[in-house]
Amino acid sequence: MKKSLYIKFVAFFLILGFIGFFTVSMIGPSMVENHLEDVYSGDLYREASSIAENRASKYYQEQATLDSVAMNLKTLSIYQDAEIWLISPQGEILLSTSDDFSEDETRTIEHFNPGHSSGSYYQIGCFYDQFAEDHLSVMVPVTWKMSIQGYVAMHLPMSILQEQENDVMNIIYLLILILLLIMLLMLAVFSFMVYRPLKKIIAGADQFASGNLKHNIPVYTRDEMGYLALTLNYMSDELDKTGEYQRKFVSNVSHDFRSPLTSIKGYTEAILDGTIPPELQNKYLNIVVYETDRLYKLTQSLLTLNDMDEKGRMLEYTNFDINNTIKTTAAAFEGICREKRISIELLLTGQTLYVSADMGKIQQVLYNLIDNASKFSPPDSIIKVETTIKHETVFVSVKDSGCGIPKSSLPKIWDRFYKTDPSRGKNRKGTGLGLSIVKEIINSHNQHINVISTEGVGTEFIFTLSKGTENKN
Numbered sequence: 001m002k003k004s005l006y007i008k009f010v011a012f013f014l015i016l017g018f019i020g021f022f023t024v025s026m027i028g029p030s031m032v033e034n035h036l037e038d039v040y041s042g043d044l045y046r047e048a049s050s051i052a053e054n055r056a057s058k059y060y061q062e063q064a065t066l067d068s069v070a071m072n073l074k075t076l077s078i079y080q081d082a083e084i085w086l087i088s089p090q091g092e093i094l095l096s097t098s099d100d101f102s103e104d105e106t107r108t109i110e111h112f113n114p115g116h117s118s119g120s121y122y123q124i125g126c127f128y129d130q131f132a133e134d135h136l137s138v139m140v141p142v143t144w145k146m147s148i149q150g151y152v153a154m155h156l157p158m159s160i161l162q163e164q165e166n167d168v169m170n171i172i173y174l175l176i177l178i179l180l181l182i183m184l185l186m187l188a189v190f191s192f193m194v195y196r197p198l199k200k201i202i203a204g205a206d207q208f209a210s211g212n213l214k215h216n217i218p219v220y221t222r223d224e225m226g227y228l229a230l231t232l233n234y235m236s237d238e239l240d241k242t243g244e245y246q247r248k249f250v251s252n253v254s255h256d257f258r259s260p261l262t263s264i265k266g267y268t269e270a271i272l273d274g275t276i277p278p279e280l281q282n283k284y285l286n287i288v289v290y291e292t293d294r295l296y297k298l299t300q301s302l303l304t305l306n307d308m309d310e311k312g313r314m315l316e317y318t319n320f321d322i323n324n325t326i327k328t329t330a331a332a333f334e335g336i337c338r339e340k341r342i343s344i345e346l347l348l349t350g351q352t353l354y355v356s357a358d359m360g361k362i363q364q365v366l367y368n369l370i371d372n373a374s375k376f377s378p379p380d381s382i383i384k385v386e387t388t389i390k391h392e393t394v395f396v397s398v399k400d401s402g403c404g405i406p407k408s409s410l411p412k413i414w415d416r417f418y419k420t421d422p423s424r425g426k427n428r429k430g431t432g433l434g435l436s437i438v439k440e441i442i443n444s445h446n447q448h449i450n451v452i453s454t455e456g457v458g459t460e461f462i463f464t465l466s467k468g469t470e471n472k473n
Contacts, residue, residue: 006195013187017180024172032168036161040136041122044082044154048140051076052152056086056142060149070095081160085153087112087139091128094150114139114151127155134158197225204232213240257298260291298433315358315444319468322355322362322394323348326385329366333374341379344370347386355394356468361441368434369398369461376402376459392467399460405453413451414439438463 055072058064066086073084077097086095091112109128122138135155141148197219204217213236219229267284270276276284330344337344355362366385373383377400386397405413413435442449442463449463 006191010187013183017183021173021176021180024176028169028172029165032165032172033161036164036168037122037124037136040156040161041138044080044136044138044156045121045140047076047080048084048138048152048154051084052140052142056150056152057144059086060142060144066095070097073097080154081156083135083155085151085155086142087151087153089114089148089150114141124158127153131155136161193221193223194225197221197229201225201229201232204229204236208232208236208239213237213243257295260295263291264288315361317356318359319354319356319470320359321352322387322396322465323350323353325359325363326366326387326396329363329370330385332367333370336374337383340374340377342374342377342381342383344383344385347384349387349389352470353387353389353394354468354470355465357445357465358441361444362465365438365441365463366396366398368438372434372461373398373400373402373459376400378402389467394465394467395462396465397460397462399458401458404455404457405451405459406455410451410453 051073055064055069059066059069069086073086073095074097077084084095084097085093087093087109091109093107093109109130111128122136124134124136126132127135127137135157137153137155139151139153142150142152200219201217204215207215215236217229217233219226267276267288271281271284326346326348330346333344336342370383370385377383381401384397384399386399388395388397415436438461439449445465447464447466449461451459451461453459
């Protein structure tokens with residue numbers, strides 16, 4: 001979210017609030033006024049009708065005097081905040097609750113025309129110029145013996161309606177103000193909880209994009225923003241580790257390629273220019289062949305790891321006899337073991353023991369582990385290969401009695417190109433990829449591999465496989 005977008009959002013909120021307030025100010029008063037006119041005129045009309053049917057009709061029926069009617073209506077007038085008149089058909093005001101009653105002093109409304117109502121039961125104005133200010137007036141006829149005897153008129157000052165209108169509008173304005181304040185508070189909360197963390201996250205993302213993967217986004221809330229920041233920080237750490245791994249990978253590959261290439265180049269040039277005499281050429285050609293073999297193994301190991309990464313560790317599961325596979329793999333080391341006076345002891349469970357796995361990959365695991373054990377085993381020692389079964393899981397162990405692995409090096413032995421020998425091993429010239437390949441293969445089978453090692457005693461690798469069923473032809 002860019003800063004300009006946030007400012008636009010705030011501006012939109014302010015404009016929206018102003019438009020809402022302006023609209024209410026322009027339309028609200030007239031709507032409230034019309035509503036009040038309808039309510040008050042309705043109340044006055046119903047009250048005037050009641051007076052005409054009861055109190056006023058008694059006067060014309062000679063059941064009550066005008067004086068008693070006037071006293072009765074004055075109380076009602078005070079309650080209604082309205083003037084009540086009794087008007088004759090000729091426009092003579094017979095009774096007015098706003099004046100002291102006198103039968104001798106009456107006034108006549110000029111141009112009195114009760115039939116002129118403009119299509120409404122109430123009117124707003126000075127009522128035939130009888131008032132100095134506008135009044136809301138209703139007029140109801142008093143009938144007796146099928147004829148109109150007079151009229152009951154009720155007049156409410158418009159100032160009362162105006163006061164009511166102002167009170168209602170003040171409440172509306174106050175509610176609008178409260179609503180705006182609540183929205184401003186929500187905007188402040190949005191800025192604190194969403195905009196500011198998001199701004200930090202965007203700044204962090206820009207740092208990551210520019211290559212600064214060590215930058216840490218300082219958002220530690222336990223909501224979605226905090227989770228997003230934590231995820232991005234984790235991503236940057238992993239990318240930084242990947243970059244560091246790639247740099248180490250290139251450095252290790254360069255080192256392991258440079259050493260044999262230097263030897264090959266130096267010896268072949270020495271043979272070509274005659275520096276090495278003919279009688280010694282076979283010796284150095286054998287060294288060249290040995291270094292070439294090292295390059296080949298290193299290349300094959302790299303291709304194996306790359307193939308497993310790219311193909312998503314695709315495996316060809318079959319049921320095969322792991323005991324027989326161990327025997328076949330161990331037989332391949334007969335020559336090496338004879339030279340070093342090392343014996344391989346097989347402690348296998350049963351005549352056959354079937355597992356479900358990729359046979360070719362497991363053969364490679366066994367080869368790498370036995371090869372590793374033979375390199376670090378002293379002469380006249382024993383390498384033990386053992387299989388056991390427990391809870392439908394087959395355990396395979398390869399144990400040597402060599403120099404062991406330092407405790408500090410145990411977590412690193414699975415890293416690519418890692419070698420425990422400080423001199424990188426003149427007599428143990430491995431690629432440093434064997435155990436990495438073993439780990440990748442076992443993980444691809446969703447199995448486990450562990451190592452137990454004691455310096456000066458030996459090392460044991462134990463991996464698991466799923467128990468399989470015997471193939472029946």
